[in-house]
Amino acid sequence: xxxxxxxxxxxxxxxxxxxxxxxxxxxxxxxxxxxxxxxxxxxxxxxxxxxxxxxxxxxxxxxxxxxxxxxxxxxxxxxxxxxxxxxxxxxxxxxxxxxxxxxxxxxxxxxxxxxxxxxxxxxxxxxxxxxxxxxxxxxxxxxxxxxxxxxxxxxxxxxxxxxxxxxxxxxxxxxxxxxxxxxxxxxxxxxxxxxxxxxxxxxxxxxxxxxxxxxxxxxxxxxxxxxxxxxxxxxxxxxxxxxxxxxxxxxxxxxxxxxx
Amino acid sequence: xxxxxxxxxxxxxxxxxxxxxxxxxxxxxxxxxxxxxxxxxxxxxxxxxxxxxxxxxxxxxxxxxxxxxxxxxxxxxxxxxxxxxxxxxxxxxxxxxxxxxxxxxxxxxxxxxxxxxxxxxxxxxxxxxxxxxxxxxxxxxxxxxxxxxxxxxxxxxxxxxxxxxxxxxxxxxxxxxxxxxxxxxxxxxxxxxxxxxxxxxxxxxxxxxxxxxxxxxxxxxxxxxxxxxxxxxxxxxxxxxxxxxxxxxxxxxxxxxxxxxxxxxxxxxxxxxxxxxxxxxxxxxxxxxxxxxxxxxx
Amino acid sequence: xxxxxxxxxxxxxxxxxxxxxxxxxxxxxxxxxxxxxxxxxxxxxxxxxxxxxxxxxxxxxxxxxxxxxxxxxxxxxxxxxxxxxxxxxxxxxxxxxxxxxxxxxxxxxxxxxxxxxxxxxxxxxxxxxxxxxxxxxxxxxxxxxxxxxxxxxxxxxxxxxxxxxxxxxxxxxxxxxxxxxxxxxxxxxxxxxxxxxxxxxxxxxxxxxxxxxxxxxxxxxxxxxxxxxxxxxxxxxxxxxxxxxxxxxxxxxxxxxxxxxxxxxxxxxxxxxxxxxxxxxxxxxxxxxxxxxxxxxxxxxxxxxxxxxxxx
Numbered sequence: 001x002x003x004x005x006x007x008x009x010x011x012x013x014x015x016x017x018x019x020x021x022x023x024x025x026x027x028x029x030x031x032x033x034x035x036x037x038x039x040x041x042x043x044x045x046x047x048x049x050x051x052x053x054x055x056x057x058x059x060x061x062x063x064x065x066x067x068x069x070x071x072x073x074x075x076x077x078x079x080x081x082x083x084x085x086x087x088x089x090x091x092x093x094x095x096x097x098x099x100x101x102x103x104x105x106x107x108x109x110x111x112x113x114x115x116x117x118x119x120x121x122x123x124x125x126x127x128x129x130x131x132x133x134x135x136x137x138x139x140x141x142x143x144x145x146x147x148x149x150x151x152x153x154x155x156x157x158x159x160x161x162x163x164x165x166x167x168x169x170x171x172x173x174x175x176x177x178x179x180x181x182x183x184x185x186x187x188x189x190x191x192x193x194x195x196x197x198x199x200x201x202x203x204x205x206x207x208x209x210x211x212x213x214x215x216x217x218x219x220x221x222x223x224x225x226x227x228x229x230x231x232x233x234x235x236x237x238x239x240x241x242x243x244x245x246x247x248x249x250x251x252x253x254x255x256x257x258x259x260x
Numbered sequence: 261x262x263x264x265x266x267x268x269x270x271x272x273x274x275x276x277x278x279x280x281x282x283x284x285x286x287x288x289x290x291x292x293x294x295x296x297x298x299x300x301x302x303x304x305x306x307x308x309x310x311x312x313x314x315x316x317x318x319x320x321x322x323x324x325x326x327x328x329x330x331x332x333x334x335x336x337x338x339x340x341x342x343x344x345x346x347x348x349x350x351x352x353x354x355x356x357x358x359x360x361x362x363x364x365x366x367x368x369x370x371x372x373x374x375x376x377x378x379x380x381x382x383x384x385x386x387x388x389x390x391x392x393x394x395x396x397x398x399x400x401x402x403x404x405x406x407x408x409x410x411x412x413x414x415x416x417x418x419x420x421x422x423x424x425x426x427x428x429x430x431x432x433x434x435x436x437x438x439x440x441x442x443x444x445x446x447x448x449x450x451x452x453x454x455x456x457x458x459x460x461x462x463x464x465x466x467x468x469x470x471x472x473x474x475x476x477x478x479x480x481x482x483x484x485x486x487x488x489x490x491x492x493x494x495x496x497x498x499x500x501x502x503x504x505x506x507x508x509x510x511x512x513x514x515x516x517x518x519x520x521x522x523x524x525x526x527x528x529x530x531x532x533x534x535x536x537x538x539x540x541x542x543x544x545x546x547x548x549x550x551x552x553x554x555x556x557x558x
Numbered sequence: 559x560x561x562x563x564x565x566x567x568x569x570x571x572x573x574x575x576x577x578x579x580x581x582x583x584x585x586x587x588x589x590x591x592x593x594x595x596x597x598x599x600x601x602x603x604x605x606x607x608x609x610x611x612x613x614x615x616x617x618x619x620x621x622x623x624x625x626x627x628x629x630x631x632x633x634x635x636x637x638x639x640x641x642x643x644x645x646x647x648x649x650x651x652x653x654x655x656x657x658x659x660x661x662x663x664x665x666x667x668x669x670x671x672x673x674x675x676x677x678x679x680x681x682x683x684x685x686x687x688x689x690x691x692x693x694x695x696x697x698x699x700x701x702x703x704x705x706x707x708x709x710x711x712x713x714x715x716x717x718x719x720x721x722x723x724x725x726x727x728x729x730x731x732x733x734x735x736x737x738x739x740x741x742x743x744x745x746x747x748x749x750x751x752x753x754x755x756x757x758x759x760x761x762x763x764x765x766x767x768x769x770x771x772x773x774x775x776x777x778x779x780x781x782x783x784x785x786x787x788x789x790x791x792x793x794x795x796x797x798x799x800x801x802x803x804x805x806x807x808x809x810x811x812x813x814x815x816x817x818x819x820x821x822x823x824x825x826x827x828x829x830x831x832x833x834x835x836x837x838x839x840x841x842x843x844x845x846x847x848x849x850x851x852x853x854x855x856x857x858x859x860x861x862x863x864x865x866x867x868x869x870x
Contacts, residue, residue: 047754073756081754087747089811090740097737098744102756104737108765111736112729122736165756295667348847360613361850363667364806367799368846375840383836486795490678493671534682537675544672545660 001046001077001169001200006055006065008038008045008224015041017224019055023169028191028201030211033221034244039204040082042221043171046202047079048072060168074102076168080161080175082204084154088147092138093129095146095157099164100125125164132160135193137186151178159190170194172203176210188214212236220244262403269404271519272512273477276415279511280470281492282499283422286507288463289496290439291455294349294362299467300489301373304482305340306333306468307475308377311386326391333472334465341464344369345457353456370485377482390476407476414473415508418466423504435459494540500550509551514539572724579716587716588784593824594719595781598726600804600820601813602773605730607802608810609739610766611746613670615798616657617774619677622793624650624775625782626684626691633700634690643779650775654768662763677798685790696789715783722780726773731813733769742766743811803846809856818857 006019016038023029031039044050046057048069057065064072078099087095104125106118133139136156141149149157155175162170172191176184184207191214195201205211211218211232218235220228222244228235235241284299313322313329322328348365392406399409426432437445438455446452471484478484491514499510514536522532543550582590603617627649631642661672685694692698702710710718733739741762744752749759782788800823808819823842830838849856 049750068758069753070756070758073754079754081751085748085751087744087751089747090743094740094743098740098752098755098757101737101741101744106737108733108738108769111738112732114732125737161755348851351851357854360666361854364613364802365847365850367802368843368850371799371803371843372840372847375837375843379837379840490674494675497668497671528686530686531682534679537679537682540675541672541679544664544668544675548664548668 001060001202002056002058003046004056006042006045006057007053008041008050009053014224016045016052019221019224019226021219021226021229023200023202025168025200026195026198028195028203028214028216030215030218031202031204031221032206032211032218033227037221038224039221040173041224043079043173043202043204046072047077047171073165076165077171078162078165078167078169079171080155080158080173082173082177084151084158086146086149086154086157090146092133092142092144092146092149092157093126096129096132096160096164097125099161100128102165128166129160129164132163135163136160136190152180152183155179156183156187159187163194167199169200169202172201174204174206176205176207184210262401265401266403267519267523269402269408271515273404273408273411273515274519275495275512275515276411276508277470277474277488277511278491278495278514279508280415280418280466280473281488282495282507282511283419283504284463284467284470285492285496286501286504287422287466288459289501291435291442291459292349292353292362293359294366295493296366296460296463297363297489297493298344298366298370298373299463299492300485300487301370301377302337302340302464302467302485303471303474303488304377304480304485305373306337306471307388307480307484308381308386308471309333309336309468310472310475311388311480312381314389315386326389329472330469333468337464337468338461341460341462342457344464345460349456349460350453370489374482374485381480381482383482385479385481387479388472388475405477407473411473414469418469419504419508422466426504431458490540491536494536494543496550497540497543497548498550502550506550513551568724568728572720575720575723576717579713579720582716587713589825589828591716591719591784592781593821594716594723595777595784596801596804596824597817597820598719598723598777598780599774599801600808600816601723601726601730602770602777603801604805604808604810604813604816605734605742606766606770607805608812608816609734609746610742610763610770612662612763612767613667614661614673614767615670615795616673616677616771617801618793618798619673619680620650620654620771620774621778621781622680622684622788622790623653624778625788625793626697627775628779629697629700629782629788630690632703634697639703639705646779647772647775650778651768651772654771654775655764657771658764658767662760662767674795674798677793678795681790681794684793692789694790696787698787700786702783702786719780719784722777726777727813727817729773734813738762738765800842803842806846807842807849807856809858812856812858812862814861815856815858818861822857 001023003022004020006016008016019042021029031042033039041050045052045065048064048067048071052065055065056063059072059075059077062075064075064077087098090098104121106115106121111118133142136159138153138156138160141153146157155178159172159175176187179187188210191201191203215232218230218232219226220235220241227244228238228241230238281299281303284302285296288294288296309332310329313324313332314326316323348369349362352361352365390407392410395406396403397406397409426436434445434450435455435458437448437450438452442452495510495514496507497510498513499506499508517539518532518535521535522529525532578590579587599617599621606612606614606617624646627646628642631637631645632639637645657673657676661669664672684691687693702715741752741757744755744757745759745762753759804819804823805816807823808817809815827838830841834841853859
């Protein structure tokens with residue numbers, strides 16, 4: 001995925017200004033910055049929720065800026081949300097199956113007539129959903145009402161759902177927020193696994209302990225602009241970054257930001 | 261010419277009734293996001309209470325003066341509105357249910373009220389006595405039945421009072437704050453529960469007064485609620501939900517289009533009945549924000 | 559194995575429901591037939607409201623369009639019945655599509671009001687249709703023509719209605735248990751997340767509305783030949799409230815709930831009217847409020863231990 005000159009203005013407010021980044025298959029790129037730096041807005045721009053004021057976004061060579069959300073998803077870009085957005089009235093498996101939506105092609109008549117090709121698709125999707133459930137470790141929650149899942153379990157569901165679409169690029173918005181330590185460890189392993197399969201991962205995170213060992217490259221944003229880019233150990237030593245975001249750096253492992 | 265002026269008076273009076281119903285919707289809708297379709301039945305209830313207080317015809321039959329009805333209607337409707345809030349809306353909001361639940365529950369309330377009216381007052385229309393009699397009066401070139409002028413006057417008084425309340429009093433500004441941003445208002449210490457209760461009490465009272473005012477012209481009838489609810493909602497959509505003035509404008513626009521269309525357009529009179537619905541659809545599809553843009557959050 | 563068992567159970571149910579037609583007397587047959595129409599309408603409305611999450615008030619209007627279309631085309635304009643039938647269905651579908659396009663851009667109750675306005679407008683047009691639609695008096699004195707030499711009368715027509723219900727149920731269950739049904743529910747529960755998963759929200763919404771409204775039209779066509787009389791009030795506002803109540807009390811989102819709700823609320827007045835007179839409507843209103851407050855998954859939720867919570 002290539003992004004160039006991405007800009008978004010909301011009336012007089014400049015949310016994102018002239019952002020550029022490249023994302024390669026199988027890499028884990030992290031987007032960090034203080035609250036209000038424009039990270040989630042960037043996600044929303046990439047995913048098609050907002051139309052950029054200027055700039056271009058290309059996925060595998062094809063331009064996607066300005067396309068509707070579902071089209072971008074169909075082209076292989078899936079995302080999770082900062083606050084869990086499960087489908088509360090559906091079972092866990094069905095939630096994940098919705099992620100397979102773009103792979104279940106067929107008209108209403110195909111459904112009604114029960115065409116073989118269609119039924120095979122359905123079976124394959126269910127198989128994939130079951131795989132994903134064990135991949136994220138939610139096997140014990142299969143029969144439970146989705147609305148009763150804990151926050152951490154909901155997070156994992158978000159991830160499984162986004163993966164169901166077999167994306168080329170996956171955007172994770174604070175996937176570790178609210179997770180317990182063991183859950184975070186499993187999440188980290190899952191993300192590495194995803195990247196190893198060739199999927200490009202772009203993630204927003206605040207938790208440095210989780211992020212630093214995981215990300216291969218980090219981009220730092222502040223006030224809508226990119227202020228630094230590089231490998232994790234470079235970033236934690238970059239003076240601009242420390243000033244804007246990391247606060248006091250102690251021996252390479254940064255503290256939580258002390259900003260507003 | 262006199263014909264035209266009479267039509268103006270008639271349309272203005274009708275428009276004011278629609279405006280009052282739209283106001284009732286608005287008082288509830290803005291702080292709670294709940295569309296209360298039962299306001300039509302509340303208006304019908306107000307009409308019947310007016311008849312009950314003033315004549316021996318209904319149950320209970322008194323023979324009281326108009327000012328008694330004018331007090332009884334908002335008081336009783338206020339209590340009813342409070343009951344509806346406590347019994348149906350508050351538990352749902354507290355449970356965190358989406359806004360569709362209270363709206364659907366209120367449809368059940370609508371039916372309860374309508375059937376309740378039938379049981380208590382019977383299925384026949386009951387005439388309601390106009391406080392200033394049936395004589396015609398004229399203000400300058402505008403002539404009409406006295407009740408029509410009373411309606412217009414009362415409507416303007418109510419709208420002015422409501423506007424003053426929301427603009428100038430502390431309580432009113434708190435309600436406005438909730439309407440603009442519910443969560444922020446709660447964080448600032450505004451009691452959401454009280455605002456919701458106030459919304460229902462005031463909405464019910466206004467609806468009841470609307471019914472009381474219109475009943476001398478149309479009689480009190482248990483079926484009057486639903487058409488009124490639709491017309492009031494159409495007025496609301498036309499005027500826009502952002503400001504109180506919108507309700508007044510919407511009501512007048514609807515009434516004028518209805519009545520002038522019926523008189524002057526070369527369309528069979530039956531089809532004119534379809535006008536409000538065409539208007540509603542046009543506005544919903546093309547200009548859902550209404551004629552008056554909502555106030556920007558300051 | 560489960561599929562065969564279900565199919566067998568369905569066949570038994572259809573058989574039993576059909577056999578009932580021969581056993582019932584004249585008045586009971588009329589009640590049974592109308593109940594079947596309500597069940598068919600409830601099933602399609604349940605899909606639109608409970609599964610796709612669209613609150614609409616136009617369902618009866620489309621039933622009315624179907625009914626008037628078949629009667630006008632087949633009898634007033636004397637077209638061959640098969641042609642009239644197909645045209646009537648197509649007309650419903652096209653009109654539903656036209657209404658769906660702007661309506662599905664509206665959210666929540668605004669959609670309900672727009673469809674309400676549409677249905678009231680349809681009523682006005684029918685009432686003012688003069689000779690073509692019979693105006694407020696309606697149209698009478700027509701009969702279902704013989705199909706392939708057979709006159710479908712008496713209990714055979716009742717069986718036809720049972721088959722209509724079965725067809726409606728089969729179609730909707732098929733669609734529900736597929737990518738389309740999941741997409742509808744996803745849109746109902748969280749349309750933003752649904753779009754992010756690749757669901758074309760507009761398209762699915764329009765499809766759901768058009769499809770269910772066409773099924774309503776089909777039920778309307780079947781209704782036209784029960785009494786061989788159609789007139790405007792049947793397709794009015796009162797009934798749409800009743801239909802909504804049936805779905806809420808039965809359990810929105812559940813096919814069984816729709817059937818149970820329809821049967822229960824349709825038959826209840828016959829039992830209640832001798833006791834409380836017209837007040838049975840008040841009982842329904844109270845039941846609806848109680849259901850929403852205390853048992854949002856409705857009667858179906860009571861029957862189903864593992865009740866998946868319907869997003870209310």
